[in-house]
Amino acid sequence: MEGNNSPSKNKFNINQFLKKIGFGSFVSALMAIILGLVFGYLVMLIANPNSATAGFRYILFGGLQRKGDVFYFATPIIMTGLSVGFAMKMGLFNIGASGQYTMGMFFALYVGFMWDLPDGIHWIVAILAGMIGGIIWGLIPGVFKALLNVNEVITSIMFNYIGMFLVDMLIQGNGTMYDPIRTRTNYLPGSSLIPSLGITGSNVNFGIVFAVIIGVILFIILQKTTFGYELKATGHNKFASEYAGMKGKTNIILTMAIAGALSGFGGAFAILSPSGIAGSSMTYEPINIISQAGFNGIAVALLGNSHPIGTIFSAIFISHIQRGGTLTSLVGYKPEIIDVVIAVIIYFSSFSMIMSSYLGKFLTRIIKHTDKDDNSNNAKEA
Amino acid sequence: MENYVIEMLNITKRFPGIIANDNITLQLRKGEIHALLGENGAGKSTLMSVLFGLYQAEEGEIRKNGQRVDIRDPNDANALGIGMVHQHFKLVENFTVLENIILGVEPNKMGFINKNVAREKVMEISQKYGLSINPDALIEDITVGMQQRVEILKMLYRDNEILIFDEPTAVLTPQEITELLQIMRGFANEGKSILFITHKLNEIMEVADRCSVLRKGKYIGTVDIKDTSKEALSKMMVGRDIxxxxxxxxxxxxxxxxxxxxxxxxxxxxxxxxxxxxxxxxxxxxxxxxxxxxxxxxxxxxxxxxxxxxxxxxxxxxxxxxxxxxxxxxxxxxxLSHIPEDRHKHGLVLDYKLDENLVLQRYWQNDFQNRGFIKFDAVREYADYLIDKYDIRSSQGAETIVRSMSGGNQQKAIIGREIDKxxxxxxxxxxxxxxxxxxxxxxxxxxxxxxxxxxxxxxxxxxxxxxxxxxxxxxxxxxxxxxxxxxxxxxxxxxxxxxxxxxxxxxxxxxxxxxx
The missing domain is CATH 3.40.50.300 (P-loop containing nucleotide triphosphate hydrolases)
Structure with a gap:
């Protein structure tokens, strides 16, 4: 156990290098994905054996035909994924990303419809309004947790409902925002829309760029700052962080506020988007259903091991197979099939730690075996 | 050829990166108190866990009365009459004494517990060995010494003949220790065989018949207590004069x-x-x-x-x-510097690297951060200084994840950090x-x-x-x-x-x- 004191600094150690770049969690995420896809293929075989292979091909590669949409639909779940993952680093389970997302979206919509601002500024203010909406909805469970020790899971689940009903109520009561004939929000004024990335036939806009930049900033905060150091220390061992004199309560509130802001951005990026048809925009339909974006964010964060960069990639991947999955209807599948596949992937990745340790044991056993074989061969020769 | 009630022959147990028991042989006579002496990490607890069925040995065999036996879990051990008082008691805090004693072997009629039968047997044992208890008291309300008594009664209730005591005196007062040693002596006179794990030499000299010594997972020897001294035992245990x-x-x-x-x-x-x-x-x-x-x-x-x-x-x-x-x-x-009681709970962030742990009390000082950004070079430099000064040993120096370090070195890290502050x-x-x-x-x-x-x-x-x-x-x-x-x-x-x-x-x- 007690080896030599000086690490071999100059020697290149492949194991340490892989560990450093998070290879272990990458491998386990990859295994979860493969197992999920295999399972999904089996389900497709059972459901409709004849077109299973064609459908599976759509799941794998269909997204490539609709790259713009892949990125557009990845944007909100990157943000909710970052939100869930960031709180997770502190040891908080932000199941309220949906509510924060919905509030962010509503604030953005409100500024988009009700405020008359010049071009070039309007959409920026709308995004910031979305951020504030998310902050409010993240802050409240954070305050409850920090000051009254109310479990953040319970509060944020309730806030998902409160947020959703509140937003639906407010939108339906607002003549400017709501079109009662189509039972949807109206198209937003052009000045409030995030500039498009110009990929034809898709909604993709600069939101994805902002999402990636925010992910990188989060990565820097977590890795390089004293705040990140405190946050992770609290997540690993809140007793030790208390012992070290870290301000646990302030950090809980701050973390939940940031998590809320991230989800709020997600809502804003999703709604402040030009749609494929010129002159139109994305709309929201108040039908008393909690937004899926928050729950998908949990899935994305799990698959990305709560790592900001990992979360970006896992969100894009999930969005990719989702887009591909919608194409399976061309060969007769119900679109729910892709949700089954995603659910299985998440299921496997949620015990990714066990999987990677099994994988590690498996590999060492193989290595040992070959060693032993060598030895026994040598023995025979001798 | 002597008759041993329990023999552990050539036991080897490995954990990743360490041989906890290296070819250890331990032979227990009927009716003796056999002390097992060794420093922390010498492999005493591992050996006893093998005997109690918590671990399986990779090599070697266990015999009872000369017959080879297979102990796969504590239930097997119980069936063979082996009982153990663990260092940390395994009691249900909000159950009564009686309920704890009969836990797992409740006398029942069609699934309904018959407590009266149990109570009679417990009181009978308690009187026989002078282990007075209140069977209806809750565990959380009684003293540690009493809780230990409950653990002992648990073994007796199961008619165990081979009793393992894992550092039983660590939590007791001197008076309670004297009492416990007398009780153990009484068991031995009754014909029960006792394995007594400890690192307190006085107690061994007082009560044990023989003593086996382990050091760093290896078997050093077995001596008759009447032929040895405290100094000789400690030298066997540590490998040098202390x-x-x-x-x-x-x-x-x-x-x-x-x-x-x-x-x-x-x-x-x-x-x-x-x-x-x-x-x-x-x-x-x-x-x-x-x-x-x-x-x-x-x-x-x-x-x-x-x-x-x-x-x-x-x-x-x-x-x-x-x-x-x-x-x-x-x-x-x-x-104020504080070396906490529970180094894993309070003292360390086990999943942090050693250098991150060594600045746990100081990361916010200007030496180690600039406008909220941690100066990782300064942290590493300071960590290397502490590692050198306090001889903190680990496999990868400042990069080591603290969880993988030995308890002694984890403690050295805390002590270095708190003293140097x-x-x-x-x-x-x-x-x-x-x-x-x-x-x-x-x-x-x-x-x-x-x-x-x-x-x-x-x-x-x-x-x-x-x-x-x-x-x-x-x-x-x-x-x-x-x-x-x-x-x-x-x-x-x-x-x-x-x-x-x-x-x-x-x-x-x-x-x-x-x-x-």
Whole structure:
């Protein structure tokens, strides 16, 4: 156990290098994905054996035909994924990303419809309004947790409902925002829309760029700052962080506020988007259903091991197979099939730690075996 | 050819990266008390876990009465008549004594427990061996000594013939220890065979018939106690001569560093005051030791002193500064260092690297951060300095994840961190718990060095040898109150034991701070 004191600094150690770049969690995420896809293929075989292979091909590669949409639909779940993952680093389970997302979206919509601002500024203010909406909805469970020790899971689940009903109520009561004939929000004024990335036939806009930049900033905060150091220390061992004199309560509130802001951005990026048809925009339909974006964010964060960069990639991947999955209807599948596949992937990745340790044991056993074989061969020769 | 009741022959048990038991043979005669001696990490507990079925040995075999047996889990061990009192009791806190004793082997009629049958048998055993208990008391309400008695009764209730005691005296007062040793002797006379794991040489000399010694996973030898001495045993255990006395010069007490007045702490767990009206002073250049049996308010007192818990009344002054309501960070800045009781819970972030842990109390200082960004180079440099100075050993130096380090080196990391930090008062709670003799020697010398350099040291310990050796002044805590104050030269372990168990208390010394 007690080896030599000086690490071999100059020697290149492949194991340490892989560990450093998070290879272990990458491998386990990859295994979860493969197992999920295999399972999904089996389900497709059972459901409709004849077109299973064609459908599976759509799941794998269909997204490539609709790259713009892949990125557009990845944007909100990157943000909710970052939100869930960031709180997770502190040891908080932000199941309220949906509510924060919905509030962010509503604030953005409100500024988009009700405020008359010049071009070039309007959409920026709308995004910031979305951020504030998310902050409010993240802050409240954070305050409850920090000051009254109310479990953040319970509060944020309730806030998902409160947020959703509140937003639906407010939108339906607002003549400017709501079109009662189509039972949807109206198209937003052009000045409030995030500039498009110009990929034809898709909604993709600069939101994805902002999402990636925010992910990188989060990565820097977590890795390089004293705040990140405190946050992770609290997540690993809140007793030790208390012992070290870290301000646990302030950090809980701050973390939940940031998590809320991230989800709020997600809502804003999703709604402040030009749609494929010129002159139109994305709309929201108040039908008393909690937004899926928050729950998908949990899935994305799990698959990305709560790592900001990992979360970006896992969100894009999930969005990719989702887009591909919608194409399976061309060969007769119900679109729910892709949700089954995603659910299985998440299921496997949620015990990714066990999987990677099994994988590690498996590999060492193989290595040992070959060693032993060598030895026994040598023995025979001798 | 002798008849052994249990034989463990050539047992080898490996864990990743370490051989915990390397070809160990242990033979237990019927009706003997066989001590198993070794430092922490020598492999005693692993060996006993193999015997009790918690681990499977890779090589070697276990025989009972000459027959080879296979012990796959504790149920197998029980069926063979092997019982064990674990170091940390395995009792259900909110069950009664009786319910705990019969747990798992409840006499029942069609699924309904017949407690009367059980009660009769328990009371019969209890009278036979003089282990008086109240069968209807809840475990959480009885003393640690009583809880241990329940564990012993559990073994007897299951008609176990081979009894394993894993460090049974660690939690007891001197009086309770004497009693326990007598009870063990009684079992042996009855024909039961006892394996007694300990690292306390006095107890072995007093009660055991034979002693087997392990060192670093290897079997060193078995000796008859009547043919050996304490010194010879310790040499077998450590592999070199060790000094039992801590070398230290006369105390030169200076100004008052810590002054506690009428401090009370409420325990939300037990719904009563865990610390009641405690007052005392500590001066610079002095080691003051708080002695007492575990669970008499020491932890709560330390929590209140270090800021982890709030006090209900009273005041704490550090170097003249009122820190009664100060935050943990403010106390730290005011000059308080704290070696916590539970190094895994409070002392370390186990999943952080060693260097990150070594700046746990200082990462926010300008030496280690600039506008909120951590200066990783400075952190690494400081960590390497501490690692070198305090001889903290690990596989990858500052990069090592602390979870993978040995307990002794984890503790060294905490001690280095707390000693090197600017401080006037060092609060050390059980700093040597679970460590081997070498590490204990080292930590003791560090504490004495601190005292000699004019710092104040407040030591909380349950080990009376440590208390007697290190302290300049001893305070005894019983049920949250300080019931006596002593100079180590003017008292002895027996007297302290009486105070610790509440059998005696100084009413005259109620105002401890009133002296001088």
């Amino acid at each position: 000094t039992f006395k801590v070398e230290k010069k006369e105390m030169e007490a200076g100004d008052v560093v810590l002054s506690v007045r009428n401090l009370s702490v409420f325990s939300t767990l037990h719904k009563k005051d865990a610390v009641k009206n405690v007052s005392f002073d500590i001066r610079s250049g002095e080691i003051v030791c708080l002695a007492g049996i575990d669970g008499n308010g020491q932890s709560e007192f330390v929590y209140a002193l270090t800021g982890l818990e709030k006090s209900t009344s009273g005041s704490i002054h550090l170097c003249g500064q009122d820190i009664t309501k100060a935050s943990i960070r403010q106390r730290s800045i005011a000059g 600017d401080h006037q008062l060092l609060v050390a709670v059980q700093p040597t718990r679970g460590l081997d003799v070498g590490a204990i020697e080292y930590i003791h010398s560090q504490l004495v060095a601190m005292r000699d350099s004019g710092k104040a040291v407040f030591l909380v310990s349950f080990e009376l040898d440590e208390v007697m050796n290190l302290s300049d002044r001893i305070l005894v805590m019983y049920e949250g109150e300080i019931v006596g104050e002593f100079k180590p030269k003017e008292t002895n372990v027996q007297e302290l034991g009486l105070y610790m168990s509440g059998a005696k208390r100084d009413t005259a010394k109620e105002n401890v701070h009133g002296r001088e």
